[in-house]
Every structure is written in structure tokens, then in C-alpha cells.
Amino acid sequence: MDSEKEIRRLVKLINYHNRKYYLEDNPEISDYEYDTLLKELIASEKKYPQYKTADSPTQRVGGEPLKEFKTVKHKFPMLSIDNTYSSEELLDFDRRVTKLLTEKTEYVVEPKIDGVAVSLIYENGYFIQGVSRGDGDQGDEITANLRTIRNLPLSIPFSSTIEVRGEVYFKKKEFDLLNQRRKKEGEPLFVNPRNAAAGSLKLLDPALVSRRPLNLFVYTGFLRKGPREHYPVLQLLRELGFPVNPHVELFTNIEEVINYCRKFQEKKDKLPYDTDGIVIKVNSLTAQEKLGATTKSPRWLVAYKFPAAQATTRLKDIILQVGRTGVLTPVAILEPVGLAGSTISRATLHNEDEIKRLDVRIGDKVFIEKGGDIIPKILKVVKEVRTGKEAIFKMPEKCPVCGGKVYRDTDGVAVRCENVRCPAQVSERIKHFASREAMDIEGLGEALVNLLVQKKLVEDYGDLYFLKLKLADLITLERMGEKSSQNLLKAIEKSKERPLPNFLFALGIRHIGIHSAEILSEKFQSILELRNSDLETLSSIPEIGPTMAESIFNFFRDKETAIVLEKLEQAGVKAIKKSGLKVKNEKKIFSGKRIVLTGTLENFTRSEVTRLIKGLGGRLTSSVSPKTTFILTGKEPGSKLQKAKTLGIKIIDESEFKKLIKGSGLHI
Ligand code: IVH
Secondary structure: OOHHHHHHHHHHHHHHHHHHHHHOOOOOOOHHHHHHHHHHHHHHHHHOHHHOOOOOHHHHHOOOOOOOOOEEEOOOOOOOOOEEOOHHHHHHHHHHHHHHOOOOOOEEEEEEEOOEEEEEEEEOOEEEEEEEOOOOOEEEEOHHHHHOOOOOOOEOOOOOOEEEEEEEEOEHHHHHHHHHHHHHOOOOOOOOHHHHHHHHHOOOOHHHHOOOOOEEEEEEEEOOOOOOEHHHHHHHHHHOOOOOOOOOEEEOOHHHHHHHHHHHHHHHHHOOEOEEEEEEEEOEHHHHHHHOEOOOOEOOEEEEOOOOOEEEEEEEEEEEEEOOOOEEEEEEEEEEEEEOOEEEEEEEOOOHHHHHHHOOOEOOEEEEEOOOOOOOEEEEEOHHHOOOOOEOOOOOOEOOOOOOEEEEOOOOOOEEEOOOOOHHHHHHHHHHHHOOOOOOOOOOOHHHHHHHHHOOOOOOHHHHHHHHHHHHHHHHOOOOOHHHHHHHHHHHHHOOEEEHHHHHHHOOOOOOOHHHHHHHHHHOOOHHHHHHOOHHHHHOOOOOOHHHHHHHHHHHOOHHHHHHHHHHHHHOOEEEOOOOOOOOOOOOOOOOOEEEEEOEOOOOOHHHHHHHHHHOOOEEEOOOOOOOOEEEEOEOOOHHHHHHHHOOOEEEEHHHHHHHHHHOOOOO
8 A cells, every 4th residue: 555645645534524623513523533543644654754744634733842933024014903992983984994995895894803813824735834923023933833723724725825814712612621621730820712822822832732722713815816805815715724704794885884793792792702893894905905004003994892891990989879668779889990981980789698799898809890781780809909908898777868777678688778758768769750751750850859858848759749839949959040940840740640550650669660550550540449459459460479469558558658649639640541552462563672762753752652662572762872773753853863873773753653563563
């Protein structure tokens, strides 16, 4: 048997299976069979070293350790990429690009892999040199280390010289395994997958590198001849056997790019590797050349970075907030830190148990996290940097606002202030009463409510309707005056007629949110009827559990409730039974959609729109963001419309909205 031929056959066969396994994720043979082939090859190459080739898979297990890396100058500098953080900035990028070009611009978008940049050179179809980015002009020759990367092709069916560039990275799972192993072995841990990739490529012993499961994605290729557009270049690289990211897409305008960025943000956490943004590139290579580069970065590409979801900062203090039901909620006061596009100076701590669970102390360095529109929270404490001066937080025995006694609730978690007249509780109840889904009293915000309570102009929400008798006092309040006082009184008057569910919700019965209030409103004709129902009737209502039933029952038997309801009745506050909207048996056409309303509609109030959208599966949100599905515009739209236009978000007017609703089968 011809040993040279046999070695060639094994090399080809193993490389084929390698490709099936690492590139196509579709293995044809078992690991055992693969290992047997590899062992056969190792044995043959040992016997006939003269037949060893540069693309032999045995090259991946690492050669001799090096004393140091050779420095190599890059043929073209490895520049960096300018960052953007919003769709507005992407629109600016598009404007800059289109201004400099005459032809229409197409864009290629690619995930920005959070790894280490490398340059790979192939000659006569073989991988001959790999270099790290270094300072951009020159880097380390790390060919032997790069050879160990299983999805890096050692040979390609392409005979002219070609340089490709890409990112070496660690998969999240492999990173966890590596760190677990290092922990067991008492080795220092890597901070993140990028760190692990960088650390691995710096090892001087390729045999050690080969034990680290590194991966590669290539994102560019310099060809002497060939396609004059980036997208087909990537396709060609893929055909040659290079790993090209599967989420690469070609778009004809920036709006589509923005849309991709918006969608990608949601799926990025599910990917097996870390990405720290999206790279957006002008497709035409001629256009790229025309646009050129600054000393730092090319003008034909930009990175859209995802807002950082985590940060570290210092916990300065823990304060207590008293809610409308008297619950004392600890709030973390933080040294301000930028996170996900805003400055964070507070985070919720939920309750005393959470403080104990985290073992968080005043003065600690903490990790904070913010996801979507959720309030930031403390993830963990960096205990390693404690100085010993950190103070342990203790729940007080008295309410920090009114000095009333506090007690641990029967649920065993919440700590409450006993005093229902505690000014903090009173303020919170009024704020809730005035809120949009409740009585929707415009202009009655947090600061004003606090002032009204502090100056004793109101003792409960019933008093709001008698404020007109205190106009003189109202006018003298900070930032009030004749005009604002009149406006406030008008808004209060307007709230006298509210649909029953909103009114019921406004009362602030514990455990009763707007949804439960809606259910109750279907069952009962009036507040009076609800008030007179017994516990059994209440608990028999579907979706109203025993806790809610008991809470409703107790609420109406409370002295304070009687007083406040009496005031409301005297003032003429009425609940309207029928809102005229029935949401049943319809297609959930707004399922998963986020809709923003701006301006006034002719046929619907804001809360009716909220109910309609909710009933059809969607959400009415307050501000326009790239996540918004469409903006519904009424008369006198505000700045939200402009923002929607800038972001290229769909705009719908009232008549189109009505058509959509009709189409859902819902009768209005
Ligand atoms: S193109 C001018 N495409 O991001 C550099 N880079 O922050 C052109 N990166 O050094 C590079 N994924 O290491 C490009 N799909 C991608 C990328 C990508 C990750 C890295 C690259 C670069 C760094 C710049």
C-alpha cells in the first residue's frame, strides 16, 4: 500500500468529518470512530514524517512550545469600529454615508462577536500564518495556536494568496466548564469568555491551547479578484470552508437595519456565544474604498452596541419607602452609574429577607442589573473588596415617616407601618387614586400630592373633591398659582365620572389590580352591591381567590373606608357601569405588540384604548422606542410622533386603528 496515498486519504477523510462536526454541526461518525482515524494518521505520520502536510489534522494538537512570539506587521492596519448606541445615531451614520456616495447604499449587518481579532493568511490553499491584532499595526505570530482551532480550515480550495480576518471566541458553555475546571485545580478564573479566548491565544505552548475549545468566525476577506461586494465575499468564504456567522444579512435601507438591531437584542442572549453589538457595513467594496477611513476607524462601517445590562457601583445607603398599604420597602441608594442608557442611583431591595439573602451592607461594592423597563436590582455583592467598615442594615421598630409601630405581616416577609394615617401611606394612596388607570387626574403628580398632605390640605382622596373650598391655600403652594390651581380643580371635577373598573381600582383595595377590578365590574353593578356582598359570593368569582375576597370584604368593613366613601358620595363621584367596550371572541391581533398613543382620539379615551389593546393581546406603552410596533396618532400629537418618524416606526391614525379593530372581530 502506498503510504503517502494512505496519509493523504486519512487527512482528507478526517478534515471532511471535522468540517461536518464543527462547521455544519452535522456529524456522520461517532467521536470514537473519529479518534480511531486520528490515531491511525498519527501512527502513519510518525513512520513517514516526510509525508506530513500543513493541513494535517494532527497539526491541531500543538507543536513545540515557543520562547516568545514573533512580531509581524499587518499588510493593512487592523482598525477599530466607531460605536453607536441608538437608532438616531444609526440614522446619522446613514446620512453621513449617503452624503458621500452617489449610488444607493446597501448594508450588511453582522453580530459583533465578543472575542479576539485575528488575521489569517492562506497561500496555495494552505493556512500559513496567523497574527493577533496587537496594536493594530503589528501583532504576534500565533499560527501554531490558531491551528488548534477546530473550525479553522487548515486548507481551502483556493490557490491564490488570501487574507481573512475574524474573531476567535469561547462559547459560553465551554467557558463555564473551563472555569469550573480551573476552580477545582486552584487556577485563577477568567472574568468572561473574551478574556478566556485572549488568555488562551497568548499561551506559548500550543499543546495547552489545543485543550481549550476555541472557535472562530470570519468576517472579512481580502481577495485579489472576485466579488466587489461584501455580502458575496462572505458567501464565497463560507463556500471555501470558513465559519461565517449565520446571522449575517443584507438590507437595502437603514430602517431595515434598525429593525434587525431591535430584533437581535431579544435573541442575542439565546446564542451560544457572547455578542456585544451589531456591525453594520456598506456592502459595495467600491463605495467602501471611496469612503475610506480615519486613523482610527473606517467610515464605511459602524457598530451598534447593546446597552450594558450590568454595572458595579457602591451602595451608599439603604432608605425605607412606605407604600400605600404601609409596607416598608428598603431602597438602595447608589453612587450614580450609567447603565442601559440611563443613570442609576437607586435600586430596589424588595424586603429585609432579600437584604439578608444578598448579605448586602452599607458601603459594599455591588453588581446591579437592569433588564428592559424593569427597575434596577442588586445582583450580588463583591465581598472580596470589603474593608470591614461596611455597616449591617437593621429594620427599625418604628416607621421612619410617622414613628408609628411596625409589625411583620402574616405573610412573614413584609414589614408594615401600623398607622393608616401615616402621611406616607396617605400620600401613596392619593397618588394611586389619581393615577392614569385609576381616576386619571391630570396634573396631580407626586410632588403636589406630597405637598397637599404635608400642608394638611387633604387627609384622604375623598378630600380632593373639596379642595375647591381651599382655593386660597392651594394658590399659595409652591409652583402653584391661580391658573394651575384652576386646572387642577377642573381635572379633579372631570374625574367624578369614571368607569366602574377604574373607580374600583382607584380605591386601593389590597391585592386588587386593574384586571381584578374589571372582573368584579362584570359581576357587580355598583360599589354598593360589591360592598354588601358576603365572603362566600366574593370567593366564588372565577379569578378572585380567597385572599382577594377577604381583602375586599375587610376593606368595606373598615372605619376609614366608610369615611372616605362618604366623602366621595357627598362630592358626587359616580362610577359608570358600562364603558361600551366588550372584548370577547376576537382575534388577538395585537399579540406581543407595543403601541404608543399620542394626541387625543375622537372616539376613545386613553383608558378605553388601553383596554382595547390589552384585550387584543397588546400593550399600550408610554414612550416611543425601537421596540414600538406602531404609534397611534390623534389630534394634536406631541413630540412622540416626531420621534416615531425618526425611528421609522409605523404611524396609524384613528380610522386605520378602527379598521384594525373591526378586522379582529371585536365590536365597538
Ligand atoms: S469588521 C475596522 N465584523 O470588533 C475593523 N469586526 O471593536 C473591521 N468584531 O477589531 C472589523 N465581530 O475584532 C468586524 N462581524 C464583525 C465583528 C468584528 C467582532 C471585532 C473586531 C474588531 C472589533 C472592533
